[in-house]
Amino acid sequence: MYQDTFEDDDLIAEVELVTQDSFTQSNDMDDGFDAEVNLPGSTPQPSTVQIPDGVRNFILYFYRNVLENNVYELHNVYDSSFNKLTNKYYQKQPWPEAETIAPLVNDDQVFLTLYRELYYRHIYARLTPTWEHRLHSYENYCDLFNYILNSEGPVNLELPNQWLWDIIDEFIFQFQSFSNYRDRMKNKTEEEIALLRTNPQIWSCYSVLNVLYTLIQKSRINKQLLVNKNGGDMMEAAGEYGSRPLYKMLGYFSIIGLLRVHCLLGDYMLALKMMDNIVLNKKAMFARVTACHVTTFYYVGFAYMMMRRYADAIKAFSTILSFIQRTKQYHSRSYQFDQIAKKGDQMYALLAICVALCPTRLDESIHSQLREKYGEQLFKMQKGEEALAVFEELWQYACPKFISATAVNLDKGPEDRIIDPNQNQIKIFLSDIRNQIMLPTLRSFMKLYTSMGIDKLAKFLDMDADELKMHLLVFKQKSRQLKWTQGDVLQGEYMSTSDLNFCLKQDVVHIAESKVGRRYADWFLRNINRCEDIVAGLEQKA
Numbered sequence: 001m002y003q004d005t006f007e008d009d010d011l012i013a014e015v016e017l018v019t020q021d022s023f024t025q026s027n028d029m030d031d032g033f034d035a036e037v038n039l040p041g042s043t044p045q046p047s048t049v050q051i052p053d054g055v056r057n058f059i060l061y062f063y064r065n066v067l068e069n070n071v072y073e074l075h076n077v078y079d080s081s082f083n084k085l086t087n088k089y090y091q092k093q094p095w096p097e098a099e100t101i102a103p104l105v106n107d108d109q110v111f112l113t114l115y116r117e118l119y120y121r122h123i124y125a126r127l128t129p130t131w132e133h134r135l136h137s138y139e140n141y142c143d144l145f146n147y148i149l150n151s152e153g154p155v156n157l158e159l160p161n162q163w164l165w166d167i168i169d170e171f172i173f174q175f176q177s178f179s180n181y182r183d184r185m186k187n188k189t190e191e192e193i194a195l196l197r198t199n200p201q202i203w204s205c206y207s208v209l210n211v212l213y214t215l216i217q218k219s220r221i222n223k224q225l226l227v228n229k230n231g232g233d234m235m236e237a238a239g240e241y242g243s244r245p246l247y248k249m250l251g252y253f254s255i256i257g258l259l260r261v262h263c264l265l266g267d268y269m270l271a272l273k274m275m276d277n278i279v280l281n282k283k284a285m286f287a288r289v290t291a292c293h294v295t296t297f298y299y300v301g302f303a304y305m306m307m308r309r310y311a312d313a314i315k316a317f318s319t320i321l322s323f324i325q326r327t328k329q330y331h332s333r334s335y336q337f338d339q340i341a342k343k344g345d346q347m348y349a350l351l352a353i354c355v356a357l358c359p360t361r362l363d364e365s366i367h368s369q370l371r372e373k374y375g376e377q378l379f380k381m382q383k384g385e386e387a388l389a390v391f392e393e394l395w396q397y398a399c400p401k402f403i404s405a406t407a408v409n410l411d412k413g414p415e416d417r418i419i420d421p422n423q424n425q426i427k428i429f430l431s432d433i434r435n436q437i438m439l440p441t442l443r444s445f446m447k448l449y450t451s452m453g454i455d456k457l458a459k460f461l462d463m464d465a466d467e468l469k470m471h472l473l474v475f476k477q478k479s480r481q482l483k484w485t486q487g488d489v490l491q492g493e494y495m496s497t498s499d500l501n502f503c504l505k506q507d508v509v510h511i512a513e514s515k516v517g518r519r520y521a522d523w524f525l526r527n528i529n530r531c532e533d534i535v536a537g538l539e540q541k542a
Helices: 053-067 071-089 098-105 109-126 131-150 161-183 190-198 205-219 221-229 245-264 268-273 290-306 310-331 337-357 364-380 384-398 421-435 439-446 454-460 465-478 520-541
Strands: 451-453 480-483 493-496 500-505 508-513
Touching (some): 053 098, 098 109, 109 131, 131 245, 161 205, 161 245, 161 290, 205 221, 205 245, 221 245, 245 268, 268 290, 290 310, 310 337, 310 364, 310 480, 337 364, 337 384, 364 384, 364 520, 439 454, 439 465, 439 500, 451 454, 465 500
Antiparallel strands (some): 480 493
């Protein structure tokens, strides 16, 4: 594992980044900071940039709660107030620079580092960042992680879980964005190529993995999770750093971050290996942050799908899509609602692919949503050669933007330096689809009969008997998958995932349909809960 090879060295880099629509703000307008807030020793000084009174008081209030480690108030400040003030004052311009607000916060470098994290993220979300913005943003992440990891002993800092997750998530996003930017050589100017050539260390894969693995190592989070998994107390294995919520949660979110990074690099087995000590249920710590919860199941499901474990991918996608449906009313006003909704739509597309390749009975609500969103595509994916384009279209829409672990060789010619990780992954995916593209059609004919001559079936499919036998062997092989039953997410047992069983004897195909019984209890329980929610809502209104 990487933990043994990475050191806690400083990270120094320049960066070119792409904007992320990560701050979708609430429509409610409420300053909440019009009252004057004074801090002992704070001496506001005039600046060339005029700071509105509401923003100045917000910064003072923000600073005071960071000093006091008031996590509850910081959550409100981060999750609500910052976004409302952004909508009111800074929809089309950046927040005041850190140097501008420094006199308000006694030039506190820790607070200014945290403020810059929000400042640059807002620029990526709402504006067009310059090279300097991108460079300083990455340097600020380096300062933040170096402060947390390289200080003498644990730092005295507490932040809300939502912000800690967003720090890790944004850090990986910027790495992904720069990698994609770096590998797209088309239309790059000579100046950009020169900057890339003279700064090869920018956003290197080693640097990002170094940070994530070091956070895991410092927090001893894997040992904590293993102890908890075996029924023990996590604090027994926490150590000096892991007992602090800051390190514990950053380490935990780094595990989810590594799941994402290894998926982006195309190493799906290692991605799932990172989840060895995490139990995928609603009691897991990732469930404390909705965006982390959704991200975890998206990448677990995607990794399963690319490993051809379609039944497990269907289970992962169905679980999180059901969760999103149930909790939609609670997070609809969150600044991340649009991002979660888009990720949900992508997972419906991936679910459609998996169901087409491995027909499975779905939950009624999930099935109806899937039919509504991708009913036409589901129909087309049963149509032999015509289905290939639909598979590719859905995959391109729903897959993450893959990255290359190594940069392009800028010393080679343009035709030799092109690296397109997305094309490599789609090529692998489509090669597997081509092998089983006829299976839905074959299955539809076999469901009509209990026995059928090989020649007759071959005639229906417009192919010769030998080719049909090959497709029957592929059908038999694809109907058995490694399916999770218990233990770690990589474990499983080979079992049949098809509702059809058949054998070939003396050129006659004997077919038996194994019907799965409907689970009426789940339907009744779900509707009873829905009825209780409706009654509770009516009682509140009354």
